[in-house]
Amino acid sequence: MNLLEVRGLKVAFENEKGEDLVVVDGVDLSLESGQTLGLVGESGCGKSVSALSLLRLLPHPAGKILNGSILWKNVDLLSMSSDQIRSIRGKEIGMIFQEPMNALNPSHTIGRQVDEVFLTHREMKQAEAREHTLKMLQKVGIPEPNVRANDYPHQLSGGMRQRIVIAMALACEPDLIIADEPTTALDVTIQAQVLQLMSELQEQSAASLLLITHDLGVVAQTCDEVAVMYGGRIVERAPVSKLFQSPKHAYTRGLLASIPSLTDPVQAKLPVIQGMVPALADLNTGCRFAPRSTHHHEQEWLEVRPPFVEVEENHWVEACPACAVLNKKDLS
Amino acid sequence: MIKMQLNPLIQRKLIRFRSLRRGYWAFLFLFLAFLLSLGAELLVNKRALIVCYEGEYFFPSYGAQIPGEQFGLNYGYETNYRELKQIFHDQAGGNWVLLPPIPYDPYEMDYRDTDSTGFSAPDWKTRHILGTDKTERDVLARLVYGFRIAFTFALGYLFLTYLLAIAAGSILGYFGGKADMFGLRLVEIWSNVPFLYMVIILASVMPGWWGSGWQISALLMIMVLFSWTGMTYYVRSAVYKEKAKDYIASAEVIGAGPCRIIFRHLLPNVISTLVTFAPFTVAAAISSITALDFLGYGLPAPTPSWGELLKQGVNNLRVAPWIVASAAGALVLTLTLVTFVGEAVREAFDPKKFSTYQ
Numbered sequence: 001m002n003l004l005e006v007r008g009l010k011v012a013f014e015n016e017k018g019e020d021l022v023v024v025d026g027v028d029l030s031l032e033s034g035q036t037l038g039l040v041g042e043s044g045c046g047k048s049v050s051a052l053s054l055l056r057l058l059p060h061p062a063g064k065i066l067n068g069s070i071l072w073k074n075v076d077l078l079s080m081s082s083d084q085i086r087s088i089r090g091k092e093i094g095m096i097f098q099e100p101m102n103a104l105n106p107s108h109t110i111g112r113q114v115d116e117v118f119l120t121h122r123e124m125k126q127a128e129a130r131e132h133t134l135k136m137l138q139k140v141g142i143p144e145p146n147v148r149a150n151d152y153p154h155q156l157s158g159g160m161r162q163r164i165v166i167a168m169a170l171a172c173e174p175d176l177i178i179a180d181e182p183t184t185a186l187d188v189t190i191q192a193q194v195l196q197l198m199s200e201l202q203e204q205s206a207a208s209l210l211l212i213t214h215d216l217g218v219v220a221q222t223c224d225e226v227a228v229m230y231g232g233r234i235v236e237r238a239p240v241s242k243l244f245q246s247p248k249h250a251y252t253r254g255l256l257a258s259i260p261s262l263t264d265p266v267q268a269k270l271p272v273i274q275g276m277v278p279a280l281a282d283l284n285t286g287c288r289f290a291p292r293s294t295h296h297h298e299q300e301w302l303e304v305r306p307p308f309v310e311v312e313e314n315h316w317v318e319a320c321p322a323c324a325v326l327n328k329k330d331l332s
Numbered sequence: 333m334i335k336m337q338l339n340p341l342i343q344r345k346l347i348r349f350r351s352l353r354r355g356y357w358a359f360l361f362l363f364l365a366f367l368l369s370l371g372a373e374l375l376v377n378k379r380a381l382i383v384c385y386e387g388e389y390f391f392p393s394y395g396a397q398i399p400g401e402q403f404g405l406n407y408g409y410e411t412n413y414r415e416l417k418q419i420f421h422d423q424a425g426g427n428w429v430l431l432p433p434i435p436y437d438p439y440e441m442d443y444r445d446t447d448s449t450g451f452s453a454p455d456w457k458t459r460h461i462l463g464t465d466k467t468e469r470d471v472l473a474r475l476v477y478g479f480r481i482a483f484t485f486a487l488g489y490l491f492l493t494y495l496l497a498i499a500a501g502s503i504l505g506y507f508g509g510k511a512d513m514f515g516l517r518l519v520e521i522w523s524n525v526p527f528l529y530m531v532i533i534l535a536s537v538m539p540g541w542w543g544s545g546w547q548i549s550a551l552l553m554i555m556v557l558f559s560w561t562g563m564t565y566y567v568r569s570a571v572y573k574e575k576a577k578d579y580i581a582s583a584e585v586i587g588a589g590p591c592r593i594i595f596r597h598l599l600p601n602v603i604s605t606l607v608t609f610a611p612f613t614v615a616a617a618i619s620s621i622t623a624l625d626f627l628g629y630g631l632p633a634p635t636p637s638w639g640e641l642l643k644q645g646v647n648n649l650r651v652a653p654w655i656v657a658s659a660a661g662a663l664v665l666t667l668t669l670v671t672f673v674g675e676a677v678r679e680a681f682d683p684k685k686f687s688t689y690q
């Protein structure tokens with residue numbers, strides 16, 4: 001049984017004219033216990049919105065989930081009451097945000113903020129919660145927890161703040177941690193520390209991790225499986241080694257090609273994917289990558305959404321004949 | 333163990349406020365003046381501070397009236413302590429009376445001469461330092477008690493308008509959407525009800541048999557009811573701004589409900605932006621209550637009030653210029669000081685000060 005099973009998730013935002021712009025268009029995801037899934041893609045491709053929908057945390061009232069189901073331990077999150085979902089947030093699913101400065105309340109000490117998780121979910125007394133908080137701070141590598149607990153967020157460095165955010169997310173030992181670009185705002189050296197801390201803690205608690213990032217290096221280092229998103233859809237999904245060795249979709253290949261390599265000649269120009277992510281209103285119904293693709297697309301594939309097929313074992317790709325490298329038998 | 337401590341950012345603002353001399357001294361002066369006015373019965377009162385009568389001590393400042401018989405006088409109504417002092421002095425029998433520095437009550441009509449027509453000029457000897465008004469009430473006493481009432485009134489006004497504005501603003505801002513859409517329209521409609529007319533109309537239909545305490549509270553309620561809307565917009569936009577920040581999402585992610593998020597996470601961050609408005613609200617409240625009194629729709633007579641003094645003074649400008657001079661002087665001084673405090677608070681809270689590069 002999968003811990004999390006997302007089927008056909010469709011999320012839209014309403015613009016000023018009252019039209020729905022579909023941001024996430026039929027996304028399927030599944031996650032087993034203890035597994036790490038990386039969700040990669042360019043800015044604006046819908047990765048963060050997909051992740052926020054898992055906690056039903058869409059901006060109100062503009063964002064709404066149009067379709068699909070999110071099965072958490074076989075119960076549909078979308079049919080839960082707000083009270084039920086609140087008891088899952090923080091307790092069973094924890095979330096780590098991108099900007100640790102913004103993710104902490106500037107007017108409370110960090111101790112109080114971590115306490116709050118325990119007070120909300122564990123019916124603890126304040127003193128008991130503080131004890132757990134100090135243990136948690138110790139766990140995420142904060143030196144002198146009992147001193148630092150009385151600090152305010154602005155008194156800590158970025159790396160320390162992200163550790164606090166991680167402590168908050170992991171306080172109740174959730175079964176799933178959603179990390180939305182947890183290292184983007186940090187220095188490279190701190191990034192490595194934070195990533196290592198996260199995987200250590202994940203191992204200790206046997207939690208699953210949904211890692212959203214646009215950094216393929218991070219993916220290679222931490223994930224078991226990768227899903228590549230483009231234009232609100234998942235275009236390719238495979239175990240990490242397979243994806244890096246034999247990417248099937250043109251977009252994935254483009255992403256991988258645009259990572260500089262140590263063996264590249266110094267003067268060589270870095271390959272780029274031409275064009276920009278199209279505006280949401282301009283997305284076509286067929287293959288979303290077509291406008292930026294160097295291959296010619298038949299009219300059919302500009303209008304019809306290509307099917308998502310398993311080309312090798314566990315290796316799924318959106319089977320647009322122009323973009324995807326497919327074996328002959330799959331095309332039939 | 334949780335220690336109560338101030339956020340270092342607030343500490344920094346306090347230090348900055350203290351370093352702004354003008355505003356800080358104005359604040360200290362006003363604070364002291366208000367504290368002193370709270371104990372005005374000990375400073376400005378017709379009742380004595382201490383009476384020593386045949387070895388026994390009396391402290392008549394607060395509490396029930398002490399009849400003249402108590403001190404061997406031949407009447408049963410409240411002792412006239414100024415006379416008593418003279419009598420004890422003449423007797424020279426070891427009894428004594430200690431009077432407050434200004435031995436007059438704001439309600440007391442001091443007809444010491446039978447041919448008195450009111451408007452005694454300021455005179456050090458009679459201790460009417462700022463003179464008397466048309467019914468021989470001491471102007472200074474009325475100024476002091478008027479200050480106490482006006483300032484208490486302004487603080488109450490501040491508290492209640494902020495309470496309403498914060499409640500409405502955070503509901504609109506937090507829930508957003510349709511609640512905001514309709515709520516804000518209601519607020520806009522309400523804010524277009526003319527404040528002055530409503531206060532005048534409602535104040536004039538107030539039943540006269542209500543005690544003056546009730547009438548003052550009712551006036552406060554009416555004023556609050558028709559002027560809380562201005563601050564709502566600020567609260568609403570501040571809540572909107574804070575709500576969009578990740579730490580609110582982060583609070584939601586750990587499973588906090590709307591109440592917890594509003595009270596624990598939003599309000600502490602919203603209120604700091606409202607603090608800068610507070611002194612100006614106080615100044616506005618003092619001037620509007622004075623204006624209403626001046627027009628005759630404010631505090632019920634004979635409550636000591638600055639507006640009423642100003643009105644008397646203006647009507648009798650030729651006969652008694654000291655009334656308008658002292659009332660206007662006191663008003664200008666108070667409002668200027670409050671504004672100084674306001675400027676200093678605003679400057680102390682100005683984020684630009686902390687992020688200039690030199």
